[in-house]
Amino acid sequence: MTSQPTTVPTPAAATAPPDYATPIPTRWVGPLRITGNAAAGEVHVPLATYETPLWPSVARGARLSRLIEDGIKVTLVDERMTRSVLLEAPDAETAYTAALAIHARTTELREVTRRSSRFAELLTVRHEITGPLLFVRFEFSTGDASGHNMATLAADHLLTHLLTHIPDISYGSISGNYCTDKKATAINGILGRGKNATAEIHIPQSLVTGRLRTTAAKIARLNVHKNLIGTLLAGGIRSANAHYANMLLALYLATGQDAANIVEGSQGVTYADDRDGDLYFSCTLPNLIVGTIGNGKTLPSVDDALTRLGCREDRPSGDNTRRLAAITAATVLCGELSLMAAQTNPGELMQAHTRIERSTGSPA
Known part of the structure; x- marks a missing residue:
């Protein structure tokens, strides 16, 4: 006896709910x-x-x-807005050498930051090494903006610059959670x-x-x-x-x-x-x-x-x-x-x- 194929009904096309405003009592x-x-x-x-x-x-x-x-x-x-990037190296020694090279280029990195925005200024660069992972925390002044996007854009430019000029490191992430954005952490409370x-x-x-x-x-x-x-x-x-x-x-x-x-x-x-x-x-x-x-x-x-x-x-x-x-x-x-x-x-x-x-x- 030949089994008949099961027909699965096609669901009605999903429709997005209408946009509406729900004002919060103010x-x-x-x-x-x-x-x-x-x-x-x-x-x-x-x-x-x-x-x-x-x-x-x-x-x-x-x-x-x-x-x-x-x-x-x-x-x-x-005042400062932060964004951390994640770089990867073969080992901790290479990550440490890269960190030293990054700090030595701080003046150069400030110029890269200025090219990314009229208002962003690079204040400080910090780093943390865990095994072969290098976390670099950039801290910016951002004028009248809260600075999330401004800091991320600047960090993207800086990351590209570092990958071009610092040997033996590779891309990990544009955000390494060492910033730290929208999370309760010790580093934010301290710095x-x-x-x-x-x-x-x-x-x-x-x-x-x-x-x-x-x-x-x-x-x-x-x-x-x-x-x-x-x-x-x-x-x-x-x-x-x-x-x-x-x-x-x-x-x-x-x-x-x-x-x-x-x-x-x-x-x-x-x-x-x-x-x-x-x-x-x-x-x-x-x-x-x-x-x-x-x-x-x-x-x-x-x-x-x-x-x-x-x-x-x-x-x-x-x-x-x-x-x-x-x-x-x-x-x-x-x-x-x-x-x-x-x-x-x-x-x-x-x-x-x-x-x-x-x-x-x-x-x-």
Whole structure:
């Protein structure tokens, strides 16, 4: 008996779902009072989030900043965008010889970088050798761009140049994960990626008790027990904070940033000190990756947000993005301070979430 071939029905042609916009609820909070070497004045900030308690939490820190003459002081201490390339050699000795040759050509490599972009400048070259593998980490200044594409383009030019002029090495990858992009790593926390900024505030005792309903001693103690020891026990990498990622994501989405960069951006250290009843509180963020030009920045809502933030002004290259980084760091401090204060009081955090989310129609 001859078996009949099985007929498989042809599925209907797949159709792509229609493109549609799903706006994330956004609210302007503030103003925050900021001083420092990259921004000064009072500014409202846009926060795009589904977590509605974030708005009043940041607003509480913002109100506090306006009651202090210097507000939140932000010091920008460094800036660099990175891209690492992977080279392969026959053995470690050859890889090491190649690394020495690369460092000897730094001036030459800076010229190659300038030919790749009007704004990219090669700052530093670092390397790491594992067996026959040579990882080369290029660090660039990138003007007002966050610099991902600019750094990759420059690295591509540099890689081609190295393969042409350095003997006995071959191509491994344009990205060797020694950058490190969108991953929480020790190297980013140590060397920085993007803008490295510290936001700090000095709060008199009367405001700590009156506005935050707690004490400097309680916040300092909780910071050690929760942010430092708790994170250590959890295996955190170069990080000790309560929720930097919340503020970063909300501001990144509202200002057209690459939201995935909150992975390394949320690395950072909160410091709290009881100074005779007054509170010193700071947030150090070594990996703020923001830009005011580039992909996403011409969308109407983003352009409006950057304009209202004062980051569309006629300033020297890089200054608008430095301002945005300072505003971002200050925003993180506002939310971090508010949450830490709330967590010193039993029940306060959950009561606030329940009250605010029910009032907006969100499930409690």
